[in-house]
Amino acid sequence: MDRSGIFAGDDPFAIARAWLAEAEPVEPNDPNAIALATVDAEGMPNVRMVLLKEIEADAFVFYTNYGSKKGQEIAASGKAAFVLHWKSLRRQIRVRGVTEREEGPQADEYYASRSLKSRLGAWASRQSEPLSSRAALLAEVAKVTAQQGPIPRRPPFWGGIRIRPVEIEFWADGQFRLHDRFRWTRGGNDKPWTVERLNP
Numbered sequence: 001m002d003r004s005g006i007f008a009g010d011d012p013f014a015i016a017r018a019w020l021a022e023a024e025p026v027e028p029n030d031p032n033a034i035a036l037a038t039v040d041a042e043g044m045p046n047v048r049m050v051l052l053k054e055i056e057a058d059a060f061v062f063y064t065n066y067g068s069k070k071g072q073e074i075a076a077s078g079k080a081a082f083v084l085h086w087k088s089l090r091r092q093i094r095v096r097g098v099t100e101r102e103e104g105p106q107a108d109e110y111y112a113s114r115s116l117k118s119r120l121g122a123w124a125s126r127q128s129e130p131l132s133s134r135a136a137l138l139a140e141v142a143k144v145t146a147q148q149g150p151i152p153r154r155p156p157f158w159g160g161i162r163i164r165p166v167e168i169e170f171w172a173d174g175q176f177r178l179h180d181r182f183r184w185t186r187g188g189n190d191k192p193w194t195v196e197r198l199n200p
């Protein structure tokens with residue numbers, strides 16, 4: 001197959017890492033922002049931005065509140081999809097996969113790396129639940145600040161979600177809308193990847 005240049009290589013995670021590294025110096029904000037899609041119990045889709053924090057050997061990881069809407073939808077379906085789009089590079093990466101929680105030492109380490117205010121904010125926010133006022137949230141922050149002290153532990157309801165892809169598509173803008181698309185698919189995590197070029 002004529003897969004060369006920015007699409008070359010046998011490891012889709014290495015390609016994703018290379019594209020993100022290219023986007024980092026040119027994208028004005030959050031080059032690691034992904035639009036994360038989930039579905040609710042009725043199959044109604046939902047989408048929101050989150051930050052992609054790790055591209056592992058075989059998976060993608062972001063962090064969130066497990067009690068949030070997305071957290072509940074992922075817990076129920078065990079699946080998620082996301083897209084990364086870089087306007088500066090005119091490229092996108094699409095991922096569909098199965099999910100698992102990352103709530104071990106890796107999540108503790110990432111939590112500990114965040115600013116103290118962010119760590120306390122994670123404790124204070126019942127993410128996605130109605131909030132009576134901003135003042136109520138700030139009061140909650142003050143309360144958890146007093147309770148947790150200067151080194152808060154990671155909240156048990158907050159941590160990573162790992163997406164193990166069954167499908168990854170790399171897309172790059174081409175002249176006259178003749179874009180390049182390569183879709184990597186596999187039947188399961190232990191199965192080999194198949195790569196196909198797709199019509200734009």
Ligand SMILES: Cc1cc2nc3c(=O)[nH]c(=O)nc-3n(C[C@H](O)[C@H](O)[C@H](O)COP(=O)(O)O)c2cc1C
Nearest residue numbers: 030033048049050051063064065068069070071128
């Ligand atoms: C650029 C950007 C990055 C964001 N990153 C995260 C994130 O990493 N984790 C997170 O829980 N929410 C993040 N958010 C907020 C989410 O978009 C969303 O509002 C929140 O997680 C609640 O979503 P839910 O009600 O569907 O669970 C981010 C928003 C933006 C615009």
